[in-house]
Amino acid sequence: MGIFSRTRDIIAANFSDLLDKAEDPSKMIRMIILEMEETLVEVRASAARTIADQKEMRRHVEKLDRLQADWGDKAQLALSKDREDLARAALVEKRKAGDMADQLNGEIAVLEDSLRAYEADIEKLQTRLREARSRQTAIAARLESAENRVKLRTLLASERVDEAMARFDALERRVDFAEGRADALSLAEGKTQSLADEIAALGQADKVDEELEALKRQLSAKKEG
Known part of the structure; x- marks a missing residue:
């Protein structure tokens, strides 16, 4: 058994209540959309049959209109030939065709009212279907966000x-x-150099100076000799 029993149930449905009571809102909204789509197909099929019936009836009315004109012409011909009896019979047939045409026109008017009702229902169903699909998108986004938060918390833990x-x-x-x-x-x-390093450097300089003086004395001794 479906969620809805008829088109009016869908149009009057409160999606929020249905989803709040559902154990699985995502599954529920898919079922709602599926049933609405099926109902929309059925309503459109009924509207198509109504349009086909109207066209057929209008063709019959046109035939009856031509038949009335034909019986009218025959009645005139009969009178012109002084056959009042035949003229009367022709007028009776013309009346029968007229009555049938009037009956069919009445049925066409009823079908026209039904077709307007179908059109209104189709428009409302399409509106509710768009609403349901929008809810489905929102539910899917919320579900994905919740699942991502669960994964993140699980990962952090x-x-x-x-x-x-x-x-x-x-x-x-x-x-x-x-x-x-x-x-x-x-x-x-x-x-910069420490104090010990500076003093050690001074000692190295003295040794160099001593070696330099020794070389100078050696050179002087050689010149004098």
């Missing part, structure tokens, strides 16, 4: 995230160490 964060921490420590070494080398390059 898992050990894999903790392990990944620990690896990030270790990597950051390695970067800190490398940066520290680079900073230390920069400090060493720009550092």
Whole structure:
């Protein structure tokens, strides 16, 4: 058994209540849309049959109109030949054709009212169908968002995230160490000589001066000799 029993039930349906009561709103909205689509097809088929019936009846009315004209011509011919009896009989047949035409025109008018009702129902069904499809899109988006939040929370609560964060921490420590070494080398390059280094340099200068004086004396002794 479907969710709805007839077209009017669909038009008057409160989708929010139906979805609130459903255990699976996504499944419920799919069922609603399916039944609405099937109902829309049925209503359109009924409207098509009504239009076909109207066309057939109008063809019969046209034939009856021609028949009335024909019996009218025959009645005139009979009277022109002084056959009042035949003229009367022809007029009776003309009246019968007229009555049948009037009956068919009445039925056509009823079908016209039915067709207008079908058109109104089709328009309302299409509106409700668009509404249902919009709800389906919204429900799908909400469902996807909820599932993504569940996945994210599950991921954040898992050990894999903790392990990944620990690896990030270790990597950051390695970067800190490398940066520290680079900073230390920069400090060493720009550092001034200590007092001990300056004194040691003075001692080295004295030795150089002594060697220089010794060379000078050697050269002087050679010249004098």
